[in-house]
Amino acid sequence: MKTTLSIIFTLSVFLAGAQKFDGLALTPPMGWNSWNKFSCDMTESLIRETADAMVASGLKDAGYEYIVIDDCWHGERDSLGFIQPDPVRFPSGIKALADYIHSKGLKFGIYSDAGWQTCGGRPGSRGREYQDAQRYASWGVDYLKYDWCNTEGLKAEGAYLTMRNALHEAGRPIVLSICEWGDNQPWEWAGPIGHLWRTTGDIYNCFDCEYNHGTWSSWGVLQILDMRKDIRKYAGPDHWNDPDMMEIGNGMTVNEDRAHFSLWAMMAAPLIAGNDLRNMSPETIAILTNKEVIAIDQDSLGVQGFKHIDDENFEVWVKPLAKGDLAVCFLNRAVEPLDLNFDWKSNPMKDPDFDYTFDFTRNTYDLLNVWSGKQQGTTKKVLKASIPGHDVLMFRLSAN
Incomplete structure (x- = not known):
């Protein structure tokens, strides 16, 4: 009994001592992520050029604000265990990159994983959550996408709770984007932990298809639309269902891109572009910056369709x-x-x-x-x- 009470007391202290930063996502986050178009093939210069393009194309004025680098930015940990960027891909370092993005009036996001390794085989945050959170805060990170590869033996709620507490202790307000693909029903527990949570596996740049990778699949727009039912009641200001980043401008027809954007707005989804912002057709820009559709997504009532x-x-x-x-x-x-x-x-x-x-x-x-x-x-x-x-x-x- 004494042991049980001790565990309960320790857990209560753990929960009471930290919380997520409230008010960072009162409407669904808007921005850009490197993964859909570039996967691991991204560099410091690409990210800087993307920030420039977000401003020049009118996306910033339309409400897009986050530039998020996804997997494969990592180098090795230093002698004290702190994560470092890949010195070839990011020779100026992450803080210099974040400072550049901030100078454009934008916000900077980064990626990690709750497991030993990221999905791309880079160092994950397992056992290093507090160190990584401190490093992110010192770099000026505003948004963390936190993935779920190589997490054998972990419980999702506890793993994400640990990172939430680490971010809180680091002291810098950072949006926490939970990315465990909806496998552990995050809508039921993630509200006090993160600001958005993935509801499905990865999206694919087609309107109506499944791309089978062997042990897992990527999904078309309609497949994701159909995948989760009866979870809209869990979404609202500061806690959003996330059906994954958008594929607009990545190869679908204009009709399909328009439908994709409309449906994400109807679902009050985060509007995270996943295309090459440096090379967009007029049609792609017109879709991504449609102020009336964006207003529906960003509506202050915060009710999912x-x-x-x-x-x-x-x-x-x-x-x-x-x-x-x-x-x-x-x-x-x-x-x-x-x-x-x-x-x-x-x-x-x-x-x-x-x-x-x-x-x-x-x-x-x-x-x-x-x-x-x-x-x-x-x-x-x-x-x-x-x-x-x-x-x-x-x-x-x-x-x-």
């Missing part, structure tokens, strides 16, 4: 917004165009998890087409349109 209609290749997604507004996204999952005849008055929309109901027989709403930027009538009339294959029709509705 829900599926109102699921009819084979046709879906309707609804997202309650602040001040009584709502977003409605019509998704055509098929390759062929879809003819839409949608009677608002026969489609009251009731939130299954929160107290939001939209009855179009009682209230009339103006329709703003968020992709054309034009007003498109009201909910008094039946909505008639054609939705191209792998595309969306998306509106912001405001009571008139």
Whole structure:
């Protein structure tokens, strides 16, 4: 009994002595991550050029702020056990890189892993959490993506709790992005620990596919959309479901990129670009900087959208917004165009998890087409349109 009480007391002290830094992600984080496009093939000069491009392209003005270097930046640990960057890839050091990014009015993010090694075989943080957190704080890190490779024998909640406490003790406010792929149901326990948590395995740059790696798979946009159900109630300001970084600009069609961005906004997902910001088409820039879609994602109410209609290749997604507004996204999952005849008055929309109901027989709403930027009538009339294959029709509705 004495031993049990001692363990309980020690745990209570451990939990009470630290907490995550609150208020760092009241809306879903927006930024860029190196992994989707560059994998391990990234350097100091690439990251500097990406920061320059984020500013020059208008992404910074649109709300993107984090530049996050993913796996493979690591070198060896020094004689005291502190992590060092790869001296070839990052000859000026990480602090100099962070200072450069901060000079652009942006924030800097870094990557580590809860295991002995990262997914790319670099030194992980297991057993070195407090040292690594101190090093990150001294470098000026603002965001930590914390992965889950090579974690045999660890319990996810405890491992992420350890890093949360280490970050708190280091004293610098750092967003903690939990990346254990949803395997341990982080939505049930991660709210007090991290600011966002991955809900699925890795994304892949296709709209509707599975890429089988043998022992694991990467997933297309629609597969990720379908993968987790009944978890939206766990998301909100400072604690977000994360369906992974975006693949916009990495090879899908413009229609698919537009649908991808729309669906991530409807899910109140972090908007983390994963393309080459230095070489973007006008269409890619227009999608990533669409202010109306971003406003839906960043809405202060912080409610994740829900599926109102699921009819084979046709879906309707609804997202309650602040001040009584709502977003409605019509998704055509098929390759062929879809003819839409949608009677608002026969489609009251009731939130299954929160107290939001939209009855179009009682209230009339103006329709703003968020992709054309034009007003498109009201909910008094039946909505008639054609939705191209792998595309969306998306509106912001405001009571008139």
